[in-house]
Amino acid sequence: MSFEAMKYGPLGDAVEAAMPHTEADPVGVLAAALSLFSAALGGKVSMTGTGRPIAVWTTLVGRSALGGKGAALRAAGAALAPSIGSFLDLRTRSGVSSGPSLVNMLYEWEQDTLATEQGADGRGLIVEQEWAGPLRRARSCKTFSQELRKAWDGERISNRTKVAYEVVEKPLLGFHSHITPGEWNKYLSASDALGGTYNRLLPVLVKLSKTLPYSHVPRFEENEELTAAYQWACAKPRRMQLTQDAGERWDELRALIIERMERTPESISCYMERSAEQVIRVAATLTAAQKKTKVSVAAIDAAWAFVQYSMTSVEKLVSEAESATTSVKNVKPLPDFIREVLTRYGGEASSTLMLRALGTRTNAAGLKAAVGEMDDVEAVKGDGARNPGTKYRFVSEGETAPAAEAVAPAGSPADTVTGPSRPGRRSVPDTPEPKVRKAVPSQRKATRAPRRVRAMSELI
Template sequence: MSAPVLYGPIGSGVRSVAPSVEADPLGIYVAALSMWSAAISGTVKVSSQGSARPVVVWSALVGKSSRGKGKTKRAAEHIVDKALGRFLATHTTASLTSGAALVNHLWKQQEATKDREEGRDIRALLLEEEWSETLKAADKRYPTKLRVAWDGATLDNTTKNDPQVVKDPALVLHAHITPSDLEQYVLRNKTQAGGGSYNRILFFLLNTVPMMDDDDISLPPVDGDALFHAYRWATAERRTISLAPEAKPLWRKIRRYSRILNESLPEGEGGYIERTAEQTLRVAACLAASECSELITEVRLNAAFTLVRRSVQDVMRLVQAGAQGAVKRQPRSLMDKVRARIEMHGGKAASKELLGFVGGSAEEVRALPGVVVKVEKEGKSGRPKTMYRLADAPPSPAPAPKVAAPEEDSPVRPAAPAPRPRPRDATPAPKKPVAQPAVPAPAREENPFRAAL
């Protein structure tokens, strides 16, 4: 993966502070560039196909809590703060969770500055260090108003009194978010992604950096004279930055690259990079303004393209990782739930054992292929029950007879072990009876009736 070019006074400031902070230099550069675009967006435009477009650069740093997203913000402020005067202190806001709140904030700022000699000031830096909390609480109009603000179109809000109207808004969003929260609140929202809410933001994955030995090291001073003079030049009058003739061949290649890439990717992935060409033009215009120039040279355009191309690579990695996670988290189908529930109950399940646990109605379960429904009745006077079986399941065996449980009052005695059979002695052969000598029978009496008398 090619490293983006850290260009101009902002890139020079990043290189001077990067050795003294545990943060990805790319994150510092992106944060400082977004702050710079917000500061000059009130007076500077970029020419694109015959129309003047805003130069606002929206960005989001994606990384774990240990990747130093907060440190990138503090380092970026250290680079641009002195050059921008009190801009960051007076124009930074956060936690606007509704479209109405967003319009109301810009409208109040517009009304407070409409009588100035320099004209109204509708610049704002929306710095979301906990972007996931904002996305969690945001209403449906929030992403719509963000899209309108990035395009520089008119924002309006209906109130009880007069309608609030903000023309040519100059709003910049810079956000911090973890990969898991990005996947939950951004990548899963296919409707907003398809509507273009997120291809207006440049996403960057932060890399790990070596650990520093001294936690108390302070940031070195930055030579901000060049950026200071550039800020005075950019805000002194309205300016329109355009492509130099030498940069037009490269610009055509960038547009062709953006179109081919968008057409070759699935809709779920291409929706995040549809504005690659315009993003490159906006970044290049900011780099030109940082050097007090109204021309985008080939060198500046190439530096801008290396940054936007890195964002394209990072967002593709994030989208593809989110798609793989979605496949792993794919919920079970109704048939899988019904099958598991019926098998849990031994091959058949009653309505009360099934329907309340699978998330489907009786009609939906009956319509499933492979599910057999039968009404059974227990005994002659029993109430009929609807039973569900699987067509490919064998019939459930008859239930085993229940063994009477011992009474609670009687102590439970352990079952006596079965008597082991004793070996039987060998049966001796029967002895022959010994012949006894014959006993002579007693002689009969002469009168047989004597016993009767």
């Protein structure tokens, strides 16, 4: 899907106006703008009926220096700064990688604003431009994924410390992060995705859209409609709802999403489980930027174009990760190497030459075992001082390789010599059975133990 299909309302106009002054991917700039603007609307704008937040969490996935992830965030921040700059300056954090730190951050923001005229304000925004580090640290915290999921859902999160019990009834959290494809495959585990943590994010593959000359001076102008929309949202609580036509269109899209998930492997479809709700959240954010509470079909379609782009990004990311993991280099079997070495040396080679040519592929024991299972190669022992050691050669036509001699364990019937059998009698080995020595040391230990026990009992 192209950016033109996603561009809608003042937010889309602000992104389009910023594009001449950035090298970033326009879809990446839109993704960052959606996260920043929806975070600023936290607690001000929500969905009718459910009361769920409209926060849009996005992740830009691109190669370092080629994806333009930082450029996208800078462009979105510069375009929105005149409208929501104070919120971004005061409520943006990074480095959050544990459940307790997440709860504490939102809890303290609420407590610090309880006595203000506007009342408690727990809005917050996490921006991780190097998300791999927090992801690595988050592995040691069992509650981080759980609290993150609850925060996206707008459900109660809590943390008990030595001095207080911190509770946030309605988390108001925005989230935006950057990661490379390699780090995505390394740190975003399938179990977390199946558990629902990362299907709350909208991953977006990005790349540079162009290169600007060194002399270029970027200029980002205020979008007055966005400024007015933010003031409109802060004036009083706004409840968003879909028009009847938009609701019917969303029903169609939800059916398409379910159908796509059914024909997609679970390792990919688990990232799409909340795509239908993501469409509503993106559409509600785009509509709130218009100072409207009725979500139209056009807003739904623009949101669907963005979410569909994210779904395609996930398919590519996970498919490439699975391909890199499951692709196994075709290794030639050891017998084929043995035949190649013998052919190189004219059909016969000493054990030393064979091992030298095979290198680290096997050792002397492995070579002997492999040849023992081959029908066209045999091992021949040397005939004395003139031809010491073992040689390996191809079996001549009409010959068969000698069967390997079975080595029986010591004391087995194969090691015994039996005399002539008599009628009605069983053959008895001539060698006497070895005598079994009694375990005298163990008897001593057995006699000492009771004495120590008695001594301890007397002390007690």
